[in-house]
Amino acid sequence: MPVKDLQPSNIRNIALCSPHGTGKTSLAESLLYRAKVTTRHGKVEEGTTALDFSPEEIHRKITVSLGVAPLEWRDTKVNLLDTPGYADFVGDLVAGLRVADAAAFCIKASAGIEAGSEMVWDRVEERGCPVICLVTQMEKEHAAFAKALDGATSRLGKRFVPLAFPIGEGEKFRGLVDLLSMKGYLFEKDGSAKEAPLPPEVEADAQKARGALVDAAAEADDALLEKFLGGGELSVEEVRRGVRSGFLNKSFVPALPVASYPMMGIDHVLDTFVWLLPSPVDCGPVTGVKPGTEEKVELPVQPHGHLAALIFKTSSETHAGDLSMIRVFAGTLVPGKEVWNASAQRAEKIGQLFHVSGKERKDAPNLIAGDVGAAVKLRESHTGQTLCEKNFPILLRPIPFPHHELEVAIFVKNKADEEKMGSGLHKLREEDPTLHVHVDSSLHQTLLQATGDLQVDVIVEKLQRRFGVHVELAKPRIPYRETIRRSVSKQGRHKKQTGGRGQFGDVHVRLEPLKSGSGFEFVDEIVGGSVPRNYIPAVEKGIIEAMHEGVLAGYPVVDVRAALYDGSYHTVDSSEMAFKIAGSMAFKEGAKEAGPILLEPIVEVEVRVPKDFVGSVTGDLSSKRGKILGMGEEGRYEVIRAHVPQAELYKYSTHLRSLTQGRASHRTKFSHYEEIPREFAEKVVTQAKAEKEAMASA
Numbered sequence: 001m002p003v004k005d006l007q008p009s010n011i012r013n014i015a016l017c018s019p020h021g022t023g024k025t026s027l028a029e030s031l032l033y034r035a036k037v038t039t040r041h042g043k044v045e046e047g048t049t050a051l052d053f054s055p056e057e058i059h060r061k062i063t064v065s066l067g068v069a070p071l072e073w074r075d076t077k078v079n080l081l082d083t084p085g086y087a088d089f090v091g092d093l094v095a096g097l098r099v100a101d102a103a104a105f106c107i108k109a110s111a112g113i114e115a116g117s118e119m120v121w122d123r124v125e126e127r128g129c130p131v132i133c134l135v136t137q138m139e140k141e142h143a144a145f146a147k148a149l150d151g152a153t154s155r156l157g158k159r160f161v162p163l164a165f166p167i168g169e170g171e172k173f174r175g176l177v178d179l180l181s182m183k184g185y186l187f188e189k190d191g192s193a194k195e196a197p198l199p200p201e202v203e204a205d206a207q208k209a210r211g212a213l214v215d216a217a218a219e220a221d222d223a224l225l226e227k228f229l230g231g232g233e234l235s236v237e238e239v240r241r242g243v244r245s246g247f248l249n250k251s252f253v254p255a256l257p258v259a260s261y262p263m264m265g266i267d268h269v270l271d272t273f274v275w276l277l278p279s280p281v282d283c284g285p286v287t288g289v290k291p292g293t294e295e296k297v298e299l300p301v302q303p304h305g306h307l308a309a310l311i312f313k314t315s316s317e318t319h320a321g322d323l324s325m326i327r328v329f330a331g332t333l334v335p336g337k338e339v340w341n342a343s344a345q346r347a348e349k350i351g352q353l354f355h356v357s358g359k360e361r362k363d364a365p366n367l368i369a370g371d372v373g374a375a376v377k378l379r380e381s382h383t384g385q386t387l388c389e390k391n392f393p394i395l396l397r398p399i400p401f402p403h404h405e406l407e408v409a410i411f412v413k414n415k416a417d418e419e420k421m422g423s424g425l426h427k428l429r430e431e432d433p434t435l436h437v438h439v440d441s442s443l444h445q446t447l448l449q450a451t452g453d454l455q456v457d458v459i460v461e462k463l464q465r466r467f468g469v470h471v472e473l474a475k476p477r478i479p480y481r482e483t484i485r486r487s488v489s490k491q492g493r494h495k496k497q498t499g500g501r502g503q504f505g506d507v508h509v510r511l512e513p514l515k516s517g518s519g520f521e522f523v524d525e526i527v528g529g530s531v532p533r534n535y536i537p538a539v540e541k542g543i544i545e546a547m548h549e550g551v552l553a554g555y556p557v558v559d560v561r562a563a564l565y566d567g568s569y570h571t572v573d574s575s576e577m578a579f580k581i582a583g584s585m586a587f588k589e590g591a592k593e594a595g596p597i598l599l600e601p602i603v604e605v606e607v608r609v610p611k612d613f614v615g616s617v618t619g620d621l622s623s624k625r626g627k628i629l630g631m632g633e634e635g636r637y638e639v640i641r642a643h644v645p646q647a648e649l650y651k652y653s654t655h656l657r658s659l660t661q662g663r664a665s666h667r668t669k670f671s672h673y674e675e676i677p678r679e680f681a682e683k684v685v686t687q688a689k690a691e692k693e694a695m696a697s698a
């Protein structure tokens, strides 16, 4: 039953966030089933959940793409945003958090804080919204509620405080104590719970947990603190008020136990969402800037005001075809109306609107302030852009998509599919803004920049399933360069006499090494017209062309000065072409004698790593021929900067994850070129020769 007369104040937008396998999708499934959005209780294991529906998700049993599903509970519309837990899909975690008003951070009861938890937590903290903690899979062996929360408190540096205390753990999990009212509840099969006396064995623990909750509540509210310190007893409503302020101020993280599969603690989660989470109105006015300026613009969160909406996802996976998923922050989005895309500075007509639930969609008459829904894919607008009114422009904060960490070369198995791959990648990039495609013409490769291996796997699979293109991956070629170490003078003489008009060009060129990064310099030192003026540019051109393919391994030559200091010509047979060839010959012959060397690109790497892993990361960087440049502290992290040869960094993100239990991240940028050590240079030369021969025989 849809909430009658939906207002922003009865909407809750919550992003479920945690590392892979904690049970977010399973929890969403149980909440949807309990709220009667679905009629069957699906399982991730069986590929039957409402939110993991794409083939890539079903066979991997993981969430790949942010899923949205609304439910209604006690006259409140709760929009669940189920984010992926794998770091490879962090773009969708960030997008989900951007449009949520609160986060549910899940911790597996048997494992506590796991590999990957801190990365997710950092994103949640960056977003800065209030966080509730759900301790999941409480019915499983080794579940330990209090231990999981203590671990979270010490590892994440934030106080995790129970709102309810479990009655039994593991296979004995059967109920909970609501710490506000100190009433006990035993679970029923359908997700509800019945009031029951507190079992004596939990009484002491529950009392202690209540003490911590009351402390936290009192600290969050001055009036309550005064009463509490004065020895007064706080009422249930007062504690609730204090808990809510502490939660909204982010002074602590309230926590609940739950088990999704057996439907235990489900009503408690839903009830808590309704009373505890902020409505869009509670989040205060919507803020943005006037496009092109830094001038702040504010809009009230109400349906009858100016429009401000953010496109947070583009999806083609639903039954519904291509959709632009939108969060409306202010005003109302109405089908058939023209809106203004303030990010792209162009008008956009809104077509049909929908409420989306997993892969299903239902027509929506409109989308009001605070709500989340979708429009038929907008033609001119993309993920991260703001929709508003032309006469009241506002630019909302964009989605802070992360930098890519991985680069692979991608190519088609069948040459005829080249164009299909291009358009398929274009579409997938529209759906996943963390993906970048870059055609490197000098390396003759299409490079895919992404967040991780798993994401690339999924892309390869989607290209095949949706666009019928078989692709293969390869290591990106390294853009080696060549240069010279010694000065050398060389003559280039081109003479051909084949009857009729001949060809004649003769030059003397001095090649000199230049400082790294200088590129190429041509100097005209001709005096007395030994080479006529009009042929000199042709000599330069010939040298530049010859420099495209160095004499060692065919890589471009850099950091060379070529001085043309002498030559001779023939009044009839000389031509631009003949001088160009002579210039090129002088370079090729000269370079061989000028101590040619191979250069490799050196990259500046910045690794953000928890302090415990600093030693293993720096050791590993050194083993990759890296030089540590420096280190600096950033909260719980250490940031290590190093220069490392690009050739050593293929799939570094994957390696770094295994080295640090998924707790580090890195970014790279080109720094400079350096000479390759001899033993590596030989390999590069041999490989280049083999590639050349293979190409010639192909």
Ligand SMILES: Nc1nc2c(ncn2[C@@H]2O[C@H](COP(=O)(O)OP(=O)(O)OP(=O)(O)O)[C@@H](O)[C@H]2O)c(=O)[nH]1
Residues within 6 Å of the ligand: 018, 019, 020, 021, 022, 023, 024, 025, 026, 027, 044, 045, 061, 062, 063, 064, 083, 084, 085, 086, 136, 137, 138, 139, 140, 258, 259, 260, 261, 262
């Ligand atoms: N016994 C038990 N197992 C559960 C429960 N919830 C989830 N699981 C199991 O945990 C696995 C992971 O659950 P998901 O719901 O896919 O976890 P997730 O957090 O959505 O994972 P990602 O989408 O990859 O981030 C599933 O295969 C389930 O078998 C639960 O309440 N009880």
Ligand SMILES: [Mg+2]
Residues within 6 Å of the ligand: 024, 025, 026, 052, 062, 063, 082, 083, 084, 085
């Ligand atoms: Mg999931």
